[in-house]
Amino acid sequence: MNPTTDASTSLLTDMYEYTMLDAALQDGTADRRCVFEVYTRHLPDGRRYGVTAGAGRLMEAIGAFRPSEDDLRFLADRHIVSARTLRWLEGYRFSGSISGYREGEPFFPDSPVLQVEGTFAECTLLETLVLSVLNYDSAVASAASRMVSAAGGRPCMDMGARRTNEWAAVSAARSAVIGGFQGTSNLQAAKLYDLPAIGTAAHCFTLLHDSERDAFVSQIQAFGKGTTLLTDTYSVEEAVRTAVEVAGPDLGGVRLDSGDLASLAQQVRTQLDTLGATKATITVTNDLDEYAIAALSRAPVDSYGVGTQLVTGSGAPTCAMVYKLVEREGADGSMVPVAKRSAGKASVPGRKLAFRSYADGRATAEHVVAGGERALAGFHTPDGWRGLLVPYISEGQVNPEFVGHDALLRARDRRTQALAELPIAAMSLMKGEPVLPTLTQVIA
Amino acid sequence: MNPTTDASTSLLTDMYEYTMLDAALQDGTADRRCVFEVYTRHLPDGRRYGVTAGAGRLMEAIGAFRPSEDDLRFLADRHIVSARTLRWLEGYRFSGSISGYREGEPFFPDSPVLQVEGTFAECTLLETLVLSVLNYDSAVASAASRMVSAAGGRPCMDMGARRTNEWAAVSAARSAVIGGFQGTSNLQAAKLYDLPAIGTAAHCFTLLHDSERDAFVSQIQAFGKGTTLLTDTYSVEEAVRTAVEVAGPDLGGVRLDSGDLASLAQQVRTQLDTLGATKATITVTNDLDEYAIAALSRAPVDSYGVGTQLVTGSGAPTCAMVYKLVEREGADGSMVPVAKRSAGKASVPGRKLAFRSYADGRATAEHVVAGGERALAGFHTPDGWRGLLVPYISEGQVNPEFVGHDALLRARDRRTQALAELPIAAMSLMKGEPVLPTLTQVIA
The missing domain is CATH 3.20.20.70 (Aldolase class I)
Known part of the structure; x- marks a missing residue:
């Protein structure tokens, strides 16, 4: 048996995810459409690149995020959420969309390795599970x-x-x-x-x-x-x-x-x-x-x-990846880029696109393009840029290309190929800066 | 659901445990009575003491070490063990005895934090599970x-x-x-x-x-x-x-x-x-x-x-604890202390007793007493020494005193009390030697 698929994963969370859900269901913001992004602010000391891992496994764990009767009883007995929220949870199933870096793909500071899109209610519950899986698996890879x-x-x-x-x-x-x-x-x-x-x-x-x-x-x-x-x-x-x-x-x-x-x-x-x-x-x-x-x-x-x-x-037993709200629906139904301004931990508002640029077969930079929905929809990919985001889940449907054994072997190949295209310093064990700069641009 | 109790834990092992079992069942040594001990050779750099944790959880995981049909099919399909060993595994249930340090008890280099006793066959299968649980849990504690x-x-x-x-x-x-x-x-x-x-x-x-x-x-x-x-x-x-x-x-x-x-x-x-x-x-x-x-x-x-x-x-994400055979039955039925002599990793032969000595209410040393069964049976505990080994499992029966919620709270109390009795340097965050010396004596 596989605890990430056969067991309910719905309590592999921090309590605040359920209490925020509860408050948001009460105040009417729970259904606001949201985009959350996963990224790390920095690589471990001196590392030249990271390798994305865990997403394929995560998709199975998200599929198993169905609160069991026992889980619901626990939430009720501990008074963690209200009766109304319990009823909502009975039918929980993630119906949003997730895209992200392929497993095996190198990542750098600020690379949006995963994007989770859906209502606040359905996305906020996944924060800890998403981070646990990606942080540990990517650290090992x-x-x-x-x-x-x-x-x-x-x-x-x-x-x-x-x-x-x-x-x-x-x-x-x-x-x-x-x-x-x-x-x-x-x-x-x-x-x-x-x-x-x-x-x-x-x-x-x-x-x-x-x-x-x-x-x-x-x-x-x-x-x-x-x-x-x-x-x-x-x-x-x-x-x-x-x-x-x-x-x-x-x-x-x-x-x-x-x-x-x-x-x-x-x-x-x-x-x-x-x-x-x-x-x-x-x-x-x-x-x-x-x-x-x-x-x-x-x-x-x-x-x-x-x-x-x-x-x-x-x-470096963890990657220090975080799960941040970057865009959400406003009172008028339009999407609003958002960001916190916490000292030293400020985030860039708006959904991101991610690309790697190449010259003569070698990668030259990681490009993160941020902006509102409309601006990004009109973004024209420059020649020689490779898109890094692939669809893992589309409106609740898992893309079979990225889960299972064959996907795992493809992930290993992806790492081999992508690494061969990085600057040669990627192979160095000497401490240094990331081998690619991450260039973030915000478009209007 | 709890994967450590509801799921079979019987493949949370390294393959060699099953292949060694297979070879030992063929050559007739599988039933030799054995004593394995868990200890670490050193604390993490500069740490003054460690805190034992995981044993209560481990007892549940050992209870769940019952190969499922699915597990047996895997072992057969991969040709990891012979048909004879598969039959033996169908009835597997640990029927030996386990003693060790209480959860919450400080430990030091060479402290025998766990002793596992039984036939080679039943003990060798548990090596990885025992170490995974104790190494991670003790690192966190x-x-x-x-x-x-x-x-x-x-x-x-x-x-x-x-x-x-x-x-x-x-x-x-x-x-x-x-x-x-x-x-x-x-x-x-x-x-x-x-x-x-x-x-x-x-x-x-x-x-x-x-x-x-x-x-x-x-x-x-x-x-x-x-x-x-x-x-x-x-x-x-x-x-x-x-x-x-x-x-x-x-x-x-x-x-x-x-x-x-x-x-x-x-x-x-x-x-x-x-x-x-x-x-x-x-x-x-x-x-x-x-x-x-x-x-x-x-x-x-x-x-x-x-x-x-x-x-x-x-x-220090792991404690570097190892699981070593220290004594086993010989061809004539008597117990023989054994030890490897690998460079830098030599072990002390023979089953151990473990004590902490005190003066004026403060701990002064960790005492590890090694010897054959008969020698240890005759060992007279000096005044002011406290025995550190408690029985977790006796001939297959789990001692309820050391598992479950109340045991967890007792473990926290144990840590508080034991820490208060350590030399005051235990509270220091400065790097240094373990606050207690581990004194090992071998008695004949």
Whole structure:
């Protein structure tokens, strides 16, 4: 079962969303048409770009936003909303429209990664759910993307489940794939998102047996010589020798999970080759991040298993995305651009369009065009600009192009392609400014 | 619905747990009795102590670890385990014993926060689930505890749901309470764990209306004068004046979410008092962490709403806890202490006892006593030592003392009391060594 689709998601909110709904239903503003936008004011310290993720998963979670009887009873018992609002909630189903950046698309400060349009009532309820999904998933995809770049062509595998909340781990595996990872150790994610599942063995398996040799023999009997043996429980050198003795030269591979991985990998590679196991691969794990992966680029490593730093966003566990009302219907029925003016957190009023401009196949800038409905409708897209907003939900109908397994693979491709078109500095792990400037223009 | 109890948790694992089970069932070691222990090798950089959290929630998740038909079909279709193992899994139910630190109990490097005992087969399957829950929940509780200390007696409220995975947010709210928080904005957590739900209004509510005054009037009509109004959408000074005009001197409170909160709170307090709203409270929010809270200690603030830094562990989003086999049955039926010798990650063999020693009412050290079963059975607890391990599950039976709502409140009390007994440096936000040394002794 998938809690984001099979469970009601309607209480995955902050209380104020329900109380604002309640007040707005009473004062008559609940039906005002609104446009909310999701964006971040800045990338994490020194990051050059972010990678959008979560929207496909979010569409399923929005579909599951149907207050259950139990949810309604809770809202009533706690006196969070009035009886009138409870009746309104019984029929709740998001019937508005959502557009946004494709999953896998790079984003920058002020990129309108999601736009949610509908009545105030139906849109305000989604604030926290939208942000939870996009903030976490994009944080993981953004970190994953840097790791994959640092790994060159070598595969990166998600092994992070144990270092984050058990359900967060499931979405982390999905986001890792969007960021370019090849598989996950997490079975729930493998099942839910039809991802390759990977794994070797833990130290306990060796310790369980009376000898390391017994453990290796057992694993090979169960899974064949192509399996990957964990070789750092005791002496690595001895373990590698035993592994080849037991499996022969067709040994699939070994995993190293401790020590100075660069020198150890070199030593193990030489030993494997000397013993004839020239095709045995070396997988390394042990608190890897993008910097450690980069440092191993010249070591004879075949694949990276990444845990903690992947699922915690490698120092940036959230994207600081916000959900802001940018336009709403006025008393006369026309749409009015709005913005708060809070110190340091002012927003740009009006619905946005978003484009990326290119020159000679390289992206040159992120363009955010703001304005009233009429002004935007008349906006003529300049040559060489690519539109970044795609329709996820149109009047309540989910666009199947952007959900499900194939969409996930397309998202990974999207990241690969879009990244190749960014300025080359996007591949740098050095801290710096975003590789594209975000140019915001307001048109009348 | 609660995905940690109503959903099968049996695929919230890494694949290798199932493949190790499969190999062990084939080679005959699966039934060997084992003791696994959970501990961390170090606290996050400069932290003085950690706060245990998650075990109560974990017991429910372990109860839900019953592979569904759908889960079994997945394991079969992917050829992850053999037919024999599938049959074994059909009847899976953890029948071993688990003891560990109480929720709310401080922990230190090498503290055995959880011990899991049973056959290899039944224990190895739980590795990832155990670690996911304890690592994330304890990270949040540890951060929360520092914030609560920094806040003096002022209440701290969880408002972090939007900055972490949507289901992680639910457990974060629970962990925040263990760390001393008073309530949460997250409705799913409020419902599931019977916590006080709190909330004010968002900027969009003000922007939705034709004027700030309209928004305030609406909120007060819906929720009474005791409500808390958000006063930084436009001009704070004007908003506070409007708030008191609309609500009168009985205005419940205002929230400030931007700007220099210390000077702003002072200015708003003076204005409220001048306008006669002397009892109106001031809530501040805006990326608070323990340092920002400490810096506001002399500002006239009544409560803190904490988001990002709470749910991301304030720079330490995981506790780096590991799940290690420390003792297992040998071929002759006797228990054998075991340990890996991996570089930098060596473990201490043998099951542990854990105590805290005191002098004059203050804790002086964390004591970890390791040894074989017989040695530990004969260990005589020195005077002034307090045992830290309590029974969560005994031969498959969950101890009701440590699960559910009352246990959660006891956990919060436990943290308060235990913290008061730690050396005074525990309250310091300065980086330093753990306030208690962990003294490990191995007895024969």
